[in-house]
Amino acid sequence: AQRVTQPEKLLSVFKGAPVELKCNYSYSGSPELFWYVQYSRQRLQLLLRHISRESIKGFTADLNKGETSFHLKKPFAQEEDSAMYYCALLERGGSNYKLTFGKGTLLTVNP
Amino acid sequence: GAVVSQHPSRVICKSGTSVKIECRSLDFQATTMFWYRQFPKQSLMLMATSNEGSKATYEQGVEKDKFLINHASLTLSTLTVTSAHPEDSSFYICSAIPPGYYGYTFGSGTRLTVV
Numbered sequence: 001a002q003r004v005t006q007p008e009k010l011l012s013v014f015k016g017a018p019v020e021l022k023c024n025y026s027y028s029g030s031p032e033l034f035w036y037v038q039y040s041r042q043r044l045q046l047l048l049r050h051i052s053r054e055s056i057k058g059f060t061a062d063l064n065k066g067e068t069s070f071h072l073k074k075p076f077a078q079e080e081d082s083a084m085y086y087c088a089l090l091e092r093g094g095s096n097y098k099l100t101f102g103k104g105t106l107l108t109v110n111p
Numbered sequence: 112g113a114v115v116s117q118h119p120s121r122v123i124c125k126s127g128t129s130v131k132i133e134c135r136s137l138d139f140q141a142t143t144m145f146w147y148r149q150f151p152k153q154s155l156m157l158m159a160t161s162n163e164g165s166k167a168t169y170e171q172g173v174e175k176d177k178f179l180i181n182h183a184s185l186t187l188s189t190l191t192v193t194s195a196h197p198e199d200s201s202f203y204i205c206s207a208i209p210p211g212y213y214g215y216t217f218g219s220g221t222r223l224t225v226v
């Protein structure tokens with residue numbers, strides 16, 4: 001069963017427009033969710049994690065357990081935000097970890 | 112910050128040969144490392160969890176005899192693609208969780224092309 005769903009493969013917005021990348025999850029335990037970003041020709045890097053409730057590069061994401069969602073939002077998109085974004089769920093089993101990724105959303109911010 | 116180094120970044124090999132990919136944690140010890148595979152324009156798929164001093168745990172559908180994982184030290188895990196075939200061509204990425212860090216750190220990946 002797919003644990004992490006990102007319904008949009010591609011998302012295109014204009015600079016200055018709000019952007020929301022959707023992520024839904026399926027997990028019976030207490031979820032630990034992350035957003036990772038992969039800029040062109042760069043390695044995957046952590047953008048933010050739900051537990052810290054932080055804003056990174058203007059992005060925020062709120063865990064909604066009722067809707068089992070962890071959507072990533074930014075009020076005013078910038079061209080440099082263009083990248084591949086992955087939502088990820090960390091599953092813990094005792095001392096074992098498993099990070100499962102969604103299929104990713106390619107965000108393009110047009111000038 | 113915590114860095115995971117992966118080598119080589121690119122490799123081209125002939126069909127039937129074996130290729131070894133190294134993953135090193137540069138400034139921390141990693142008892143567990145993870146190997147992912149990423150197909151073009153697709154997500155990362157976990158292949159296996161590498162455990163220092165013990166056998167790796169493979170995900171369903173991953174051939175353990177084909178993708179040999181060795182985690183001989185706290186800073187090094189290797190993935191060997193044995194008897195490589197063109198369908199093994201992919202982007203392989205390793206990762207680890209540095210102590211005290213709430214998240215994974217990823218290597219820069221290895222682009223394997225089997226011709």
